[in-house]
Amino acid sequence: MTASLNTEQLSAIARLVDEAQASGQSLPLPTAQHKNFDIACGYAVQDLLRERWRARGRRLVGYKAGLTSRAKMAQMKVDVPTFGFITADMAVPDGGICSTKLLSRPRVEPEIAFLLKPDIPPLLQTEADVLAATAFITPAIEIIDSRYSDYKFDLPSVVADNSSSAHYVIGGCPRRPDQVDLRTIGIVVLQNGEIVGEAASGAVLGNPVRTIVMLSNWLADRGEAMAGGSLILTGGACEARQVSAGDSVCARFQGMGDVIVRFAGED
Numbered sequence: 001m002t003a004s005l006n007t008e009q010l011s012a013i014a015r016l017v018d019e020a021q022a023s024g025q026s027l028p029l030p031t032a033q034h035k036n037f038d039i040a041c042g043y044a045v046q047d048l049l050r051e052r053w054r055a056r057g058r059r060l061v062g063y064k065a066g067l068t069s070r071a072k073m074a075q076m077k078v079d080v081p082t083f084g085f086i087t088a089d090m091a092v093p094d095g096g097i098c099s100t101k102l103l104s105r106p107r108v109e110p111e112i113a114f115l116l117k118p119d120i121p122p123l124l125q126t127e128a129d130v131l132a133a134t135a136f137i138t139p140a141i142e143i144i145d146s147r148y149s150d151y152k153f154d155l156p157s158v159v160a161d162n163s164s165s166a167h168y169v170i171g172g173c174p175r176r177p178d179q180v181d182l183r184t185i186g187i188v189v190l191q192n193g194e195i196v197g198e199a200a201s202g203a204v205l206g207n208p209v210r211t212i213v214m215l216s217n218w219l220a221d222r223g224e225a226m227a228g229g230s231l232i233l234t235g236g237a238c239e240a241r242q243v244s245a246g247d248s249v250c251a252r253f254q255g256m257g258d259v260i261v262r263f264a265g266e267d
Contacts, residue, residue, distance in 0.1 A: 004036040014048035017161055020147040024102035027147050029157045042159030049162055050085055059088040061231050065211045066163040068235030069203040083218055084163035094171025095260045100245045103145045108243055109236030110187045110251035112201050112208040113140035113170050122225040124216040127209045131177040139172035139253040141261055142233050172257030183207050186254035187237050192247055199238035208234035
């Protein structure tokens, strides 16, 4: 896909997105300012954003998928998954504190994360390929944050915002791929001790391993290959839950333990 906007326009949008992410401020939808801003433009902005991160020394450690469950697709009124990148400094320790100081409107969602082996084929074409390339599967909580007002956006705009990336927490009890049935892992989300979400891992495309097949093919279409040792967040299994300072969230994964994160208003 070729972006319909020129490099100068795309660079200006990437700068605005970068500044909004760094400051916790809102910004207008790119599609509201450019009527021909499409999905190709969204990924072009995301690529420029990635270059800005690298220039500042942020280390890319993997990928994230968004809108991969029916619940998320219904919530955001889309039917196409999105992809983005994650960095080392997005990580929050299991049981640790996530500051909301620079987050606009944070939400959490439980996810199955994959840690790939150091040496993997350039293309993972089948579910069997993905499982063979996986070192561990681990519970995760992704903390997402949209820089658009009222959490309202369209697909090209959310892609430009790196699929609403913010932070992530991995923990629990990692398992080898042959130790779990990825279609049937039960997940319960508790917020301040109250159950606020329930799902099964199969809510993510029937099996979250399919997310990685799609991701690998998406990268190949772009002339890229998935890096060995990557951490991959496969997408929320249920609707994202809004959080604020003072909240505590626990995601409980059947047979895989808990992931916990607390939120505070200051660092």
